[in-house]
Amino acid sequence: TPRVFSGIQPSGALHLGNYLGAIRRFAAMQDKGMETIYCMVDLHAITVWQDPADLAQSTRTLCAGYIAAGVDPEKSILINQSQVPEHAELAWVMSCVARMGWMKRMTQFKDKAGKNAEKASLGLFVYPALMAADILVYHATHVPVGEDQKQHVELTRDIAAKFNHDYGVDFFPLPDPVIEGTATRVMSLRDGSKKMSKSDPSDASRINLMDDADTIAQKIRKARTDFDALPSEAAGLEGRAEARNLVNIYAALSDRTLDETLGEVGGLQFSEFKPKLAELAVAQLAPISDEMRRLLADPAEIDRILAAGARRARDITGPILGRAYEIIGMIRS
Ligand code: TYM
Numbered sequence: 001t002p003r004v005f006s007g008i009q010p011s012g013a014l015h016l017g018n019y020l021g022a023i024r025r026f027a028a029m030q031d032k033g034m035e036t037i038y039c040m041v042d043l044h045a046i047t048v049w050q051d052p053a054d055l056a057q058s059t060r061t062l063c064a065g066y067i068a069a070g071v072d073p074e075k076s077i078l079i080n081q082s083q084v085p086e087h088a089e090l091a092w093v094m095s096c097v098a099r100m101g102w103m104k105r106m107t108q109f110k111d112k113a114g115k116n117a118e119k120a121s122l123g124l125f126v127y128p129a130l131m132a133a134d135i136l137v138y139h140a141t142h143v144p145v146g147e148d149q150k151q152h153v154e155l156t157r158d159i160a161a162k163f164n165h166d167y168g169v170d171f172f173p174l175p176d177p178v179i180e181g182t183a184t185r186v187m188s189l190r191d192g193s194k195k196m197s198k199s200d201p202s203d204a205s206r207i208n209l210m211d212d213a214d215t216i217a218q219k220i221r222k223a224r225t226d227f228d229a230l231p232s233e234a235a236g237l238e239g240r241a242e243a244r245n246l247v248n249i250y251a252a253l254s255d256r257t258l259d260e261t262l263g264e265v266g267g268l269q270f271s272e273f274k275p276k277l278a279e280l281a282v283a284q285l286a287p288i289s290d291e292m293r294r295l296l297a298d299p300a301e302i303d304r305i306l307a308a309g310a311r312r313a314r315d316i317t318g319p320i321l322g323r324a325y326e327i328i329g330m331i332r333s
Pocket residue numbers: 005006007008009010017018019020021022041044130131134135143144145146147148149152183184185186187195196197
């Protein structure tokens with residue numbers, strides 16, 4: 001049976017890319033009746049320095065974001081990674097299965113570590129082994145993510161296959177990345193060649209889920225574009241990264257394909273299109289940020305939700321980790 005797992009790091013503010021590329025799709029898969037498990041990956045967050053007070057706060061904010069965007073803690077299992085210790089335990093096993101050479105090919109590590117890879121934490125390097133464990137410790141089959149995480153899910157498949165092969169078992173299913181829709185790679189509002197990211201120093205480059213209506217409208221008004229009217233067919237977006245990005249965002253927010261969207265907005269100037277986009281973004285995001293604020297007013301309730309999620313998760317992860325240890329030959333008495 002299909003089982004869905006995905007995760008988001010509780011570091012920095014949630015932005016439109018996280019919402020369109022991930023959370024909103026998580027809620028949709030849940031509502032299709034699939035078995036869904038969604039995670040705040042606090043152990044991943046500490047691969048770069050996090051202030052302890054900020055980490056707890058960001059984790060609760062992320063939990064509120066999930067719920068406000070439609071992830072229902074009754075229908076889905078909603079967990080914080082460090083509260084389900086089997087993730088970290090299986091991560092060790094996976095780091096023994098994975099090869100150095102595989103890890104060295106991960107583009108996210110190269111991007112994040114930059115030129116000074118010697119100074120990066122060891123955790124940042126082995127991060128994909130923990131991500132593989134997150135997925136495999138549930139025997140998850142489907143992993144909805146944005147485009148930037150595709151390589152990590154493919155690595156997870158390689159690790160699972162090598163485990164199965166090395167131990168002569170058919171134990172871990174190979175999970176499929178699920179990367180669909182027009183917003184699998186939302187780009188920066190300031191530079192159409194860079195993805196929208198929590199770590200971009202320019203706040204104007206992204207729309208944060210908690211931004212107020214004026215801020216959202218202003219960021220869209222100032223978003224970089226070219227000077228031509230919008231085309232009425234997708235081919236007309238060739239070589240126009242910024243225009244393509246804004247149209248993709250509009251399409252995703254209004255739940256339509258790129259062609260349908262261009263059918264509506266083709267021919268408009270940016271001075272006409274941007275206010276429409278801002279209005280749509282505000283209409284969709286304002287209820288979410290209001291609900292997040294309401295949920296965050298009661299942090300104890302969020303902590304109860306996470307505790308309950310962890311209990312449900314461990315009913316799944318305990319037996320799978322136990323069986324993996326048995327397969328490896330570890331004493332289980
Ligand atoms: P993270 O926290 O960087 O991002 C969370 C999710 O948001 C997606 N995303 C985007 N989608 C579209 N456009 C963007 N500009 C954009 N920016 C981010 C990401 O693709 C992701 O789906 N390693 C993961 C977290 C993780 C995980 C997992 C995911 C840990 N374990 C297991 C799936 C399964 C990460 O750092 O995502």
